[in-house]
């Protein structure tokens with residue numbers, strides 16, 4: 111274990127790591143663009159220079175391996191000057207785009223300039239103009255002028271997604287990042303290039319211009335897009351959720367996440383949610399508060415005997431909720447007819463080799479465990495086989511209806527039953543197909559509750575409340591309480607509502623925190 | 624109470640105060656009748672006071688040469704605004720040389736404190752505080768100004784042109 115001194119602090123590090131990694135371990139600031147912990151070393155930006163005692167020239171920290179007794183610093187005048195003018199070179203042809211650049215606020219160029227730059231540019235030549243607003247497929251827009259040619263994105267497509275779309279073309283100041291003949295960059299992990307791009311050269315179409323990043327707050331959560339359960343940061347403000355970015359987790363997703371998972375925020379936002387509880391009476395929908403609907407549903411359910419009730423459950427709830435729910439089904443409803451509804455039983459175990467899995471539920475493993483505990487559980491087809499036996503069904507439905515493409519057809523089957531009690535977070539036109547005595551109970555989504563999800567590997571991960579979008583929706587535990595006829599204290603929720611309502615329209619609508 | 628009344632003081636007597644006040648008023652009145660041109664008051668609203676062009680009054684969104692709005696929807700004004708009264712919705716422009724523009728730009732002038740920070744924050748001279756100050760309205764909603772009002776209200780006669788020219792900037796190579 112070599113012992114080294116960084117900026118006067120000594121640290122013992124593992125053999126064979128680079129100086130920049132040692133800096134990161136110490137949490138000492140060091141400028142860098144091209145180095146990324148999840149990618150190989152390129153050593154092209156020359157911004158991570160450090161001074162090593164005994165070495166007359168500055169060395170790059172990202173490509174120099176530590177040796178015992180090394181004395182390194184990056185805060186001497188010499189290093190600072192080198193970084194400063196290195197930055198000037200990067201900015202020679204960089205456009206003055208910050209006002210319209212989505213990266214502004216989280217841009218490494220801006221950060222480094224404020225930290226190391228603050229020079230007057232000494233370049234008298236005109237800037238080299240390159241192509242802007244290049245459409246790179248479904249999710250990405252490229253601005254070649256803003257690119258600093260760090261090659262992170264190129265290395266990502268070479269090493270991680272292994273799709274090799276991106277490359278750097280031409281030479282000298284005409285070098286341009288891009289795809290061959292502007293072929294679209296449509297791999298399943300393409301938006302990661304936007305995350306790792308230290309500048310605003312690659313921007314996400316989905317997020318483009320929708321918010322300035324300084325209006326957003328982020329909190330850690332778990333992606334509920336599939337059973338991998340990638341760690342993510344959720345970026346939100348009072349208007350809702352705007353994007354997800356991967357959060358490093360060495361046990362699950364490393365530094366990456368898939369593009370599909372980035373879309374899950376859409377079903378969480380208010381536009382797609384079931385806002386009010388609804389029930390159908392004499393062919394017409396009535397809407398009430400969620401808790402009223404749940405109470406009514408509970409009353410109706412009590413009119414059926416245990417063997418007339420089927421229970422359908424999806425792996426889209428936390429372990430705690432599922433435990434309470436299955437417990438309720440077994441002990442309170444007294445039914446053993448509990449069925450596990452899977453989004454695609456045929457492609458259930460599909461895996462694309464990196465992250466994405468065919469099981470589009472964050473907590474199928476957790477559900478299976480709970481079902482095993484009570485020695486119950488069947489499949490959708492078991493339910494269909496015995497459907498005439500049942501009169502009522504209680505559904506702990508999927509939070510993300512998009513993950514269940516055959517929803518309409520499934521609803522068609524369930525509509526044959528007399529009474530359907532359906533806990534759902536999302537609204538969908540397909541619900542219109544349900545008959546009288548249908549109760550739709552609005553649920554919270556994964557960002558609005560805390561609990562644990564068990565991923566495909568059996569790893570239990572905690573989620574915490576990120577934000578509250580619909581304060582009167584219920585979680586499954588509360589729904590169960592109401593179904594059995596107990597009451598739930600909503601006074602705290604009302605306070606949340608008041609807190610939002612008191613603020614001026616411009617404050618709430620604009621998205622200040 | 625900061626007014627200290629001394630018992631028995633002359634200022635407590637009613638008539639001397641009234642009379643000296645009336646004498647002052649009459650003197651001014653007679654003076655004004657004979658020196659009409661020197662009168663400092665205005666017959667508002669028939670006559671209006673013209674402030675200097677530097678007066679920080681009603682906001683103006685400037686326009687480009689072609690009459691389209693100059694603002695790039697960078698939201699720096701909204702960020703800088705201490706009253707949080709600017710609301711901007713940005714969108715992707717059809718024209719790739721513009722890229723980003725506001726489809727909605729609203730200022731709630733009842734919340735605005737006319738500090739001019741928005742003008743200072745704007746990197747492209749897209750918002751200015753104009754000399755207009757007189758803006759009556761019947762109810763609260765009349766005071767949320769949108770792009771139409773801020774950039775193209777009739778008083779602006781087709782819009783104020785920004786002094787920052789995109790083509791010049793481009794030719795200069797920045």
Ligand code: SF4
Pocket residue numbers: 204205206207208209211212213214215217218219220256309310311
């Ligand atoms: S990449 Fe950074 S410095 Fe360049 S225009 Fe965008 S925000 Fe500004």
Ligand code: SF4
Pocket residue numbers: 256257258259260261262263264287303306307308309311312
């Ligand atoms: S597009 Fe971004 S990540 Fe790719 S080379 Fe340019 S600056 Fe680096």
Ligand code: SF4
Pocket residue numbers: 700703704705706707708709730734735736737738739740741742
């Ligand atoms: S003048 Fe001041 S308060 Fe009014 S909009 Fe501009 S920044 Fe906001």
Ligand code: SF4
Pocket residue numbers: 209693694695696697698699700701711741744745746747748749750
């Ligand atoms: S008025 Fe100026 S500061 Fe405000 S959004 Fe438009 S360009 Fe940006």
Ligand code: FES
Pocket residue numbers: 141142143144145152153154155156157158159170171172173
């Ligand atoms: S980070 Fe070391 S050269 Fe770029």
